[in-house]
Amino acid sequence: MKTQTYTLNLGPQHPSTHGVLRVVLELDGETCVGSKTHVGYLHRGIEKILEDRTYPQVIPYTDRLDYLAGINNNLVYVQTMEKMMNIEIPERAEYIRVMLAELMRIASHMVGIGIYIMDLGAISAVFYPFIEREKILDMMAHLSGSRMTFNYMRIGGLAHDIHSDFKPELDKFIVEFPRFIEDYHRLIDDNEIFIARTKNVGTITAEKAKSYGLTGPNLRACGVKHDIRKTNPYGIYNRFDFEVPVGEIGDCYDRYVVRMKEVEESFKIIQQAYKELPDGPVMAKVPKLIKPPIGDVYHQTENPKGVLGCYVVSDGTPKPSRVHFRRPSFNNISIFDEIFIGHKIADIIAILASFDFVLGEVDA
Amino acid sequence: MEFFNKIFVYIAQFIRETLAALGFTPVWVEMGMGTVYLVAILGVCTLAALFYVLWERKLAGYIQYRPGPNRLGPNGWFQTVADAIKLLTKEDIVPCGADKAVHLLAPVFIFVPTVLALAVVPFGEGMAAIDLDLGIFYLIAVTSLSTIPIFMGGWGSNNKYSLLGAMRAVAQMVSYEIPLVFSLLGVVLITGTLQLQGIVEAQSKVWFVFLQPIAFLIFIIAATAETNRAPFDLPEGESELTAGIYTEYSGMKWALFFLAEYCNLFIVSAIGVTVFLGGWQGPFLPSWVWFFIKTHLLFSFFIWIRWTFPRIRVDQLMNFGWKFLVPLSLANVFITGIGVYIYYNGLGW
Numbered sequence: 001m002k003t004q005t006y007t008l009n010l011g012p013q014h015p016s017t018h019g020v021l022r023v024v025l026e027l028d029g030e031t032c033v034g035s036k037t038h039v040g041y042l043h044r045g046i047e048k049i050l051e052d053r054t055y056p057q058v059i060p061y062t063d064r065l066d067y068l069a070g071i072n073n074n075l076v077y078v079q080t081m082e083k084m085m086n087i088e089i090p091e092r093a094e095y096i097r098v099m100l101a102e103l104m105r106i107a108s109h110m111v112g113i114g115i116y117i118m119d120l121g122a123i124s125a126v127f128y129p130f131i132e133r134e135k136i137l138d139m140m141a142h143l144s145g146s147r148m149t150f151n152y153m154r155i156g157g158l159a160h161d162i163h164s165d166f167k168p169e170l171d172k173f174i175v176e177f178p179r180f181i182e183d184y185h186r187l188i189d190d191n192e193i194f195i196a197r198t199k200n201v202g203t204i205t206a207e208k209a210k211s212y213g214l215t216g217p218n219l220r221a222c223g224v225k226h227d228i229r230k231t232n233p234y235g236i237y238n239r240f241d242f243e244v245p246v247g248e249i250g251d252c253y254d255r256y257v258v259r260m261k262e263v264e265e266s267f268k269i270i271q272q273a274y275k276e277l278p279d280g281p282v283m284a285k286v287p288k289l290i291k292p293p294i295g296d297v298y299h300q301t302e303n304p305k306g307v308l309g310c311y312v313v314s315d316g317t318p319k320p321s322r323v324h325f326r327r328p329s330f331n332n333i334s335i336f337d338e339i340f341i342g343h344k345i346a347d348i349i350a351i352l353a354s355f356d357f358v359l360g361e362v363d364a
Numbered sequence: 365m366e367f368f369n370k371i372f373v374y375i376a377q378f379i380r381e382t383l384a385a386l387g388f389t390p391v392w393v394e395m396g397m398g399t400v401y402l403v404a405i406l407g408v409c410t411l412a413a414l415f416y417v418l419w420e421r422k423l424a425g426y427i428q429y430r431p432g433p434n435r436l437g438p439n440g441w442f443q444t445v446a447d448a449i450k451l452l453t454k455e456d457i458v459p460c461g462a463d464k465a466v467h468l469l470a471p472v473f474i475f476v477p478t479v480l481a482l483a484v485v486p487f488g489e490g491m492a493a494i495d496l497d498l499g500i501f502y503l504i505a506v507t508s509l510s511t512i513p514i515f516m517g518g519w520g521s522n523n524k525y526s527l528l529g530a531m532r533a534v535a536q537m538v539s540y541e542i543p544l545v546f547s548l549l550g551v552v553l554i555t556g557t558l559q560l561q562g563i564v565e566a567q568s569k570v571w572f573v574f575l576q577p578i579a580f581l582i583f584i585i586a587a588t589a590e591t592n593r594a595p596f597d598l599p600e601g602e603s604e605l606t607a608g609i610y611t612e613y614s615g616m617k618w619a620l621f622f623l624a625e626y627c628n629l630f631i632v633s634a635i636g637v638t639v640f641l642g643g644w645q646g647p648f649l650p651s652w653v654w655f656f657i658k659t660h661l662l663f664s665f666f667i668w669i670r671w672t673f674p675r676i677r678v679d680q681l682m683n684f685g686w687k688f689l690v691p692l693s694l695a696n697v698f699i700t701g702i703g704v705y706i707y708y709n710g711l712g713w
Contacts, residue, residue: 006524008524008525008528014606015602015603015606016603016604030528030678030679117674118603119603120603120674120675121594121595121597121601121602121603121673121674121675122594122672122673122674122675123424123428123671124424124427124428124671124672125674127428127429127430128429131429191673191674193595193673193674193675193676194674196676196677196680197674197675197676197677197680344677344678344679345528345604345605346598346601346604346675346677346678347677349603349604
């Protein structure tokens, strides 16, 4: 029988492309024989805009990169600037930064895992992680006045000290969160359908992952123990005791497992930081007009989605000459075209969901 | 008690006698009764759909730690009515390039097998519109017709997602028809009748769910697949095919598909209750009350499944159907046959 392939345009308006990713699939029945990923539907030209902003004005723009973990994006930029200007920041600010960054890592992974399971068809499974995320977002809203675009960090410290409401809310979260983890493992881990849908689907070898520049949980799921917090600690991350979970074969199931374990490790870091939280100021002495010396600095941090790098070139004026972000989601999705081949449509959805990318970061 | 048990039977009798007393010939009396039955069935069908649309949303809400619809009317119970009005007043969109006639007829045809199937369901003692001798056979025959309108909808929409959904629907419904039939066949072997009232009466001592537990499980799985509900909602596949066969449907045409889905689920719940859970039999309460209680519980069970499990993949669906359910149901029929033979004839030595 003579058959022919056909083209299916998955996105930019499709519920499972997490925004406006567009994948043009060449299909033979249900099986993918070719794919081309298109990006750029959410491009706002952030890097170009930043060339016309002063250094402190850059911070709110970073919130809009990976909008599910705004604090972590704040962090990479302010740390780059501190590196450039050799600013020592107060201990208390360092601890609060770590706590918030790890809280947002949990919040981001809650979205990643929840949406992942939802895209596999279990709609209820998105609600339980979102409840936990909502607690974190409420905490952050009371702290910074905003649920997702915080603009809370400053070059040299933080905008202000933590609010009096923050501690009771964090206490409550620390008590309630382990129970959620336990329940969710019971709900998902051994589910036959979940295993059938994710085991050996979208398998990536360690070599291939490295060659495509994968980072974050997607790289660690392939068995590569790479975490900037361990290999090249920034801030005060060398003071905390935590593990770097890795997967075995880099399939969709491993990506779920690694994220779940990472959430637990982040929870451990939060508890340690919270226990050791020192008193003192949260802002270092920073000149009113920030005018870094001529030169360039690259700095990278471990974001929920992977390694977020920030490259700033200064020409000695109050405005940066060039700001560039190495956005992990952008590099992560570059592997899609290769691993989609040979999978069914349902698998492609599973792979898309398991990568947990954010289009705000892909397109910048 | 006896009066309430047979209240609907008495009403039907009263109408029949009135028609006869008015001087109609027997043929016209039968025609009149047919209309009455049809109206009653459509009433049950619509009410059930209206109720269960809301009930599913409520139950899903409870599962997901949220209240569900709770604004309109007492505790949100008028929500479906408001939704229906909204859908009725929406613009009717036919995509360009669609096969207009097929696209339009699909949501109408989807109701035909539904109404046909309800004609033989015994809602209570003596409360079946038509008590066919071939009840089960008829049910299976008419419910399998629902594949055709779904395929019409998917084909007529001129959309690749819809076409994919239609292909999945046909493959799935044809594959799962077989284990469904075999699961019911075990019960038929035991009772020796295809008549639904007879099957219900045979369960006066013990429900068939205890004699045929494997068949009941196969029935639940195959029925979920037949009605295209999660984890077998591949034709719809919200996160994969956007809405599959329903992608290009909006307004009242979509609502008809939606209502038919709930009616069909009501029917499979009713069949499950009739064949495996003792039908309308039960103590104290009138028989039709028992029937609706049991159907409601089985329906809620289907809702619970839907809101808990992820969706399975199309090749896994086929493997599961052909390599597991079909052999298992065949084995079940075989063992039941041996059991029945030994029960009636002894071991013969």
